[in-house]
Amino acid sequence: MLRYIQDTTVDFVIVHKIDRLARNRADDAAITKAILETGAHLVSTTEAISTTPSGRLLHGIMASIAEFYSQNLATEVTKGMRQKATQGGTPGRAPLGYLNQHHIEDGREIRTVTVDPERGPHLAWAFHAYATGEWSMDEIASELNARGLTTKPGPNTPARPLTIRSVHHILRNPYYAGVVTFNGVEHPGTHEPLVDAATWASVQGILVSRRNGERSRTHDHYLKGTVYCLGCGYRLILQHTRRRERLYEYFLCHRGKAGCPQRKALPVAQVEQRVADCYRGIALTVAQRERIEGIALARLRRQHEANAARIDDLDQETAALEANQAKLLDAYYADAVPHSLFLAEQRRLKAEHAKLVRERKSAAADLAELEQGIREALDLLQDAHATYERSPAHIRKQLNRTLFARILLGPDTDDIRVELNEPYTTLSAGHPDGHDAIEHQNLAQHVAARGSDKDI
Numbered sequence: 131m132l133r134y135i136q137d138t139t140v141d142f143v144i145v146h147k148i149d150r151l152a153r154n155r156a157d158d159a160a161i162t163k164a165i166l167e168t169g170a171h172l173v174s175t176t177e178a179i180s181t182t183p184s185g186r187l188l189h190g191i192m193a194s195i196a197e198f199y200s201q202n203l204a205t206e207v208t209k210g211m212r213q214k215a216t217q218g219g220t221p222g223r224a225p226l227g228y229l230n231q232h233h234i235e236d237g238r239e240i241r242t243v244t245v246d247p248e249r250g251p252h253l254a255w256a257f258h259a260y261a262t263g264e265w266s267m268d269e270i271a272s273e274l275n276a277r278g279l280t281t282k283p284g285p286n287t288p289a290r291p292l293t294i295r296s297v298h299h300i301l302r303n304p305y306y307a308g309v310v311t312f313n314g315v316e317h318p319g320t321h322e323p324l325v326d327a328a329t330w331a332s333v334q335g336i337l338v339s340r341r342n343g344e345r346s347r348t349h350d351h352y353l354k355g356t357v358y359c360l361g362c363g364y365r366l367i368l369q370h371t372r373r374r375e376r377l378y379e380y381f382l383c384h385r386g387k388a389g390c391p392q393r394k395a396l397p398v399a400q401v402e403q404r405v406a407d408c409y410r411g412i413a414l415t416v417a418q419r420e421r422i423e424g425i426a427l428a429r430l431r432r433q434h435e436a437n438a439a440r441i442d443d444l445d446q447e448t449a450a451l452e453a454n455q456a457k458l459l460d461a462y463y464a465d466a467v468p469h470s471l472f473l474a475e476q477r478r479l480k481a482e483h484a485k486l487v488r489e490r491k492s493a494a495a496d497l498a499e500l501e502q503g504i505r506e507a508l509d510l511l512q513d514a515h516a517t518y519e520r521s522p523a524h525i526r527k528q529l530n531r532t533l534f535a536r537i538l539l540g541p542d543t544d545d546i547r548v549e550l551n552e553p554y555t556t557l558s559a560g561h562p563d564g565h566d567a568i569e570h571q572n573l574a575q576h577v578a579a580r581g582s583d584k585d586i
Contacts (some may be wrong), residue, residue: 132164140170147176148189149196158193215312216463218320225305226282227253227324243321250324252279253300257325260301261332264531271297301333314473315462316480328491331484351379352527357401359383360540360547361392368398381539394541404546405530405537409515419508426504437493444490451486455479 135143143165145151151172152158165172172179172189179189211221224230224243227250232241252274259265259273271294280289281296300306307330308323309316325333350368357366364385371378380395458479462472518529530537535549 132161135165135168135170140168142173143170144173144175146174148174148179148192149199152193152196153200154197155190155193158196162189212312215310215315215317218310218318220305220310220319220321221312224321225303226300227306228321245322245324249279249282252277253306254324256297257301257306257329257333260336261329263336267294267297267301270301298337301337304330306330314469315459316476317459327484327487331488334484351398352523353381353401353405353530356527356530356534356537357381357405358536358538359385359390359392360538360545362390363538364390366396366401366539369395392541396539396541400543401539404539404543406515406518408534408537408546408548409518412514419512423504423508426508427501430501430504440493441490444486444493448483448486448490451479451483455483 131143134140148158152161162172166181171181174192177188177192179185179192214221219241220228220230220243227246228243229246230241231244232239234240256270256274260267260270265273271292274297275291280291283289304311304316305319305321306324307327308319308321310319310321311317354368355365358364359366362383362385364383366381367384369380369382371380379398381398381401382395383390383392455476458467458472458475461467462469467475514529514533518526521529531551533551535551538547538549539545
């Protein structure tokens with residue numbers, strides 16, 4: 131309008147009310163000045179404003195009232211949204227995976243949030259998949275799009291596929307763990323969470339560990355993520371080199387030549403054989419298996435009994451921490467704590483809470499499931515080398531990640547050290563009576579003995 135009246139002769143600019151022209155005094159003064167400079171006159175159909183002193187006074191009063199109304203309305207809306215958040219409600223539109231619903235009850239409109247039956251299960255899967263550490267953000271986004279998951283369409287926007295950025299935003303949003311956030315302040319929500327507290331804590335830990343970003347894997351191999359540098363402990367990465375139309379594949383230390391004492395590139399075929407040799411000496415007789423199973427299960431049951439007492443302590447620590455969180459929130463709303471200090475303390479308490487949740491989940495693991503895990507682990511050890519040799523790449527990857535936390539390789543074929551996952555660490559540990567659980571020999575040392583034909 132202002133551009134139009136500058137280029138066209140206009141006598142009057144007519145508005146219904148002054149508050150339709152501007153909602154703060156500064157904008158009103160600037161717009162009125164711009165109108166008068168073109169030679170036009172501002173006219174209100176409901177208010178007696180004019181260029182006379184009394185008309186200007188009325189104009190100023192009405193503009194100030196409009197500004198007050200706008201600011202007061204914003205304050206009241208913010209207060210209402212904050213009050214709703216403190217009660218666990220959802221201020222505004224629920225995120226993807228949830229549906230805003232409303233119904234009439236006793237003449238009152240009741241607004242609730244429910245899980246979207248179409249999209250919610252896919253997002254729950256995304257959290258649990260990412261918590262395993264086996265999936266990258268790019269892979270999660272691709273899988274969700276392959277499942278047909280899209281954003282919710284709006285009045286003027288169609289449904290769209292998920293991007294890596296939107297998946298990252300979803301995995302960082304505490305709403306999916308049952309927490310409502312308003313102005314940076316977190317409140318327990320009344321809606322149904324899509325992910326449990328332990329899984330949520332695991333996801334956040336992985337996101338922090340990958341805060342420098344994730345890159346799509348141009349070159350993939352079933353040993354990536356399993357083999358590490360013996361010299362410095364950094365992960366070995368896959369490199370491809372082409373010479374005279376021939377492709378060569380090597381594993382190199384991720385730290386690079388500058389900071390790692392081990393500078394030798396390891397041919398992929400040699401690394402594959404060295405890892406396969408780790409399985410060669412693993413074989414259990416029936417008698418050995420029964421004896422080891424008895425020792426391991428007895429130790430597991432003793433540990434489970436000790437965990438039961440620890441669970442009570444963890445519950446008390448968690449309750450005390452949650453009480454501190456509630457006190458902090460009350461102090462913040464009483465203006466006793468500055469916003470910056472509140473956010474820092476809230477982050478600290480949140481991190482401690484996540485740690486307690488993870489520890490409790492580990493301590494409260496089902497005994498029957500743990501015992502089954504021991505038996506399955508021993509099943510693998512009975513004929514591990516033959517199973518590994520006849521398995522395709524994706525099964526070998528699973529076997530390696532099941533048995534080994536890390537396989538550390540040096541430049542020479544005998545330079546190798548393995549670190550086991552549970553329950554193999556338990557199987558490898560010594561018996562309380564002084565007898566080793568596995569034939570007086572640590573399993574990690576045994577499987578690292580390249581080319582050994584001795585049975586465990």
